[in-house]
Amino acid sequence: MTQTLFDKVWNRNVVVPESDTQPATLYIGLHLIHEVTSPQAFTVLRERGLKVRRPDRTLATIDHSTPTLINPDGSRPYVTEQAEKQVQTLLANAKEYGIETHGWDSDNRGIVHVMGPELGATQPGMTIVCGDSHTSTHGAFGAIAFGIGTTQVGHVLANQCILMRKPKTMAIHVNGTLQDGVTPKDVILAIIAKIGVGGGTGYALEYCGNVFREMSMDGRMTVCNMSIEAGARCGMIAPDETTFAYLKGRKFVPENYAAACKDWASLATDEGAVYDKEVHLRAEDIKPMVTYGTHPGMGISIDSLVPAAADDADESALRYMQLKAGQTIAGTKVDKVFIGSCTNSRMEDLRAAANIFKDRRVAENVTVIIVPGSVLVKARAEEEGLDKIFIAAGAQWREAGCSMCLGMNGDIGQPGDLIVSTSNRNFAGRQGPGVRTVLASPETAAAAAVTGVITDHRTLGAAA
Ligand SMILES: CC(C)[C@H](C(=O)O)[C@@H](O)C(=O)O
Ligand code: SF4
Numbered sequence: 536m537t538q539t540l541f542d543k544v545w546n547r548n549v550v551v552p553e554s555d556t557q558p559a560t561l562y563i564g565l566h567l568i569h570e571v572t573s574p575q576a577f578t579v580l581r582e583r584g585l586k587v588r589r590p591d592r593t594l595a596t597i598d599h600s601t602p603t604l605i606n607p608d609g610s611r612p613y614v615t616e617q618a619e620k621q622v623q624t625l626l627a628n629a630k631e632y633g634i635e636t637h638g639w640d641s642d643n644r645g646i647v648h649v650m651g652p653e654l655g656a657t658q659p660g661m662t663i664v665c666g667d668s669h670t671s672t673h674g675a676f677g678a679i680a681f682g683i684g685t686t687q688v689g690h691v692l693a694n695q696c697i698l699m700r701k702p703k704t705m706a707i708h709v710n711g712t713l714q715d716g717v718t719p720k721d722v723i724l725a726i727i728a729k730i731g732v733g734g735g736t737g738y739a740l741e742y743c744g745n746v747f748r749e750m751s752m753d754g755r756m757t758v759c760n761m762s763i764e765a766g767a768r769c770g771m772i773a774p775d776e777t778t779f780a781y782l783k784g785r786k787f788v789p790e791n792y793a794a795a796c797k798d799w800a801s802l803a804t805d806e807g808a809v810y811d812k813e814v815h816l817r818a819e820d821i822k823p824m825v826t827y828g829t830h831p832g833m834g835i836s837i838d839s840l841v842p843a844a845a846d847d848a849d850e851s852a853l854r855y856m857q858l859k860a861g862q863t864i865a866g867t868k869v870d871k872v873f874i875g876s877c878t879n880s881r882m883e884d885l886r887a888a889a890n891i892f893k894d895r896r897v898a899e900n901v902t903v904i905i906v907p908g909s910v911l912v913k914a915r916a917e918e919e920g921l922d923k924i925f926i927a928a929g930a931q932w933r934e935a936g937c938s939m940c941l942g943m944n945g946d947i948g949q950p951g952d953l954i955v956s957t958s959n960r961n962f963a964g965r966q967g968p969g970v971r972t973v974l975a976s977p978e979t980a981a982a983a984a985v986t987g988v989i990t991d992h993r994t995l996g997a998a999a
Contacts, residue, residue: 537805540773541704541739544679544802548662550696558698564661564678566593566691567647568634570600570625571943572666576689577628587632588695594656595629595636597622598646599943603906603933611639614945632692645909645935648672648760648877652752653911655785659774659799664691669877669959670769671762675755676782677774677802679739682763702768703811705738706804709746711818716993718887719754720879720957720976722746723761724824724834730814732832735767738812741804742772746818752781753883760878761959764831773803823991825955826974827864828852829963837865837979837991855963856971857953865989867973870952872903872930872984873966874977876940879957880908882915884977889921891981894998897929898987904931904946906938930984942966955983 538546545561553559566589573595580587587593600618602611613619629636637644643654648669651657659677664670666688673680683697691697707726727734740762747755755772762770779796782788789795822836829852835842843860844850853860858867874880874888885907897903905925907913913935916922922932939946940958942965948954950969957980961972973989982992 537808539704539706539804539808539810540677540741540771540802541679542808544660544662544677544771545701547660548679553701558700561662561697561699563664563691563695563697564592564658565651565656565663566688566695567651567656567663567665567667567670568593568595568625568629568688569647569665569667570597570621572685572688573628574621574624575685576666576692577624577632579689580692585693587634587692590633590635592695593634593692594651594654595625595634596644596647596650597625597638598644598935599937599941601934601936602944603904603936603938603946605934614943618944642910642914645907645911646877646880646937648756649880649908649912652676652756652781653785653909655782655788658782658788659778660802664697668763669760671767672756672760672877674759674762674769674771675752676778677771677799679769679771681768702739703737704741705735705767705812705814706741706743706810707814707816708744709742709816709818709821710744711746713746713818713821716978717821717823718976718978719750719757721821721824723758724826724831724974725816725821726814727761727765727832728824728834729816730765732764732830733766735762735765735770738767740765740767740770741810742770743804747772748775750777751883752777753881756881757878757884761831764959774799775803823976823979823993825864825979825989826961826972827856827858829855829961831959831961831974833961834974835864837989839864865991867989868953869898869901869955869983869987869989871948871954872901872980873906873939873954873956873958874903874980875906875908875938876956876958877908877937878959879977880906881912884957885912885916885921886919888977888981889924891978891985891992891995892928892930893924895928895985897984901984901987902931903929903984904933904939906933906946907935909935928985939966955980955989
């Protein structure tokens with residue numbers, strides 16, 4: 536029988552299939568934990584006298600509440616005592632239960648969805664969970680990867696399994712040739728604008744077509760990262776030579792790598808396999824995208840006009856964003872620019888931004904913070920001299936972490952600020968009370984930084 540990528544990975548990991556009365560029991564190959572959603576789970580574990588079932592299949596990092604600045608005396612300026620306590624608790628719990636942890640002293644510390652793949656802990660054919668909705672990122676490797684709640688974090692710590700109903704499958708095909716300057720971020724924003732923030736609800740997405748086959752792993756991670764913003768808990772891309780080349784030599788990959796790759800290659804969807812739903816986009820139609828509202832589905836191409844509100848929710852979104860239907864989005868004044876997050880904080884993202892910052896200056900009255908996704912990304916970027924380009928342009932180059940994506944560490948904007956952000960959520964108040972977020976690619980964010988207004992990066996003239 537022909538099978539989709541999702542079916543194959545699901546079947547590999549099912550312990551007890553689902554029935555009319557019971558969800559399936561799914562084995563979990565990798566459990567990633569961070570400081571926000573794990574403390575309570577450990578408390579319950581301790582209360583019940585349980586051990587961590589597979590410490591060797593669990594990996595910990597600190598990312599959300601971690602400061603991205605260092606005090607002159609070397610200490611870390613935590614935003615609150617609670618933020619510091621959260622981090623200390625994670626470190627203590629992981630130590631007590633024998634879980635490999637990437638804390639302050641690790642060269643691999645970073646946003647959980649950046650460091651997992653970097654370590655090769657993320658692998659094709661696996662099931663991967665984390666108490667974090669953007670776990671969908673890891674689907675870029677052909678894994679079934681999804682976010683879970685804190686209660687489930689406890690379950691997985693205790694028994695390495697999860698109870699789950701099998702979702703339906705949806706193929707999203709993007710075929711053709713992307714226009715110059717159109718990035719993976721634009722592709723996923725265009726997909727979400729098309730299918731809507733609820734379009735993927737109940738489905739596991741598979742991104743199909745030459746556009747994804749030709750995309751780098753960094754790009755594929757950007758795309759899969761935002762599956763959750765279309766309502767899908769997971770999104771996947773079939774593993775191929777690009778995947779195998781990326782993972783080769785990384786810490787956790789199987790010893791017999793050739794055999795592993797051969798096995799992984801067999802996971803691709805079979806010819807003729809049937810999805811529950813299929814959606815098609817033409818690559819040629821996709822342009823650089825920005826959001827104009829307060830959810831990621833409110834996206835338009837950068838050269839278009841802000842659409843009329845369809846309902847009260849749209850209307851209040853436009854009011855919040857201080858935008859009017861019918862106006863151009865390009866030219867809107869920008870206060871801050873954030874380049875980072877598990878969506879766009881990898882080497883390719885930083886290189887793309889540096890290309891624009893090179894020999895240019897950040898516009899007056901614009902604050903730019905650039906936050907690498909991991910300590911490793913930071914080191915690599917510095918080896919390439921990207922930090923020097925950013926600093927020379929007048930941007931701030933910070934320590935790795937989630938930072939202004941969610942602002943749990945105190946990196947937030949002022950009320951009323953408009954922030955062009957390479958992150959994945961533009962919800963009201965996410966980057967600080969009253970802050971207006973415009974989601975965009977690193978290129979578009981950098982172009983806004985140097986011009987001071989929302990700008991199509993393809994129209995920038997030669998640098999000075
Ligand atoms: C803190 C965490 C639970 C949350 C998530 O689940 O995604 C965060 O990472 C986010 O991006 O909003
Ligand atoms: S970078 Fe943002 S989206 Fe990603 S895990 Fe951190 S807070 Fe969540």
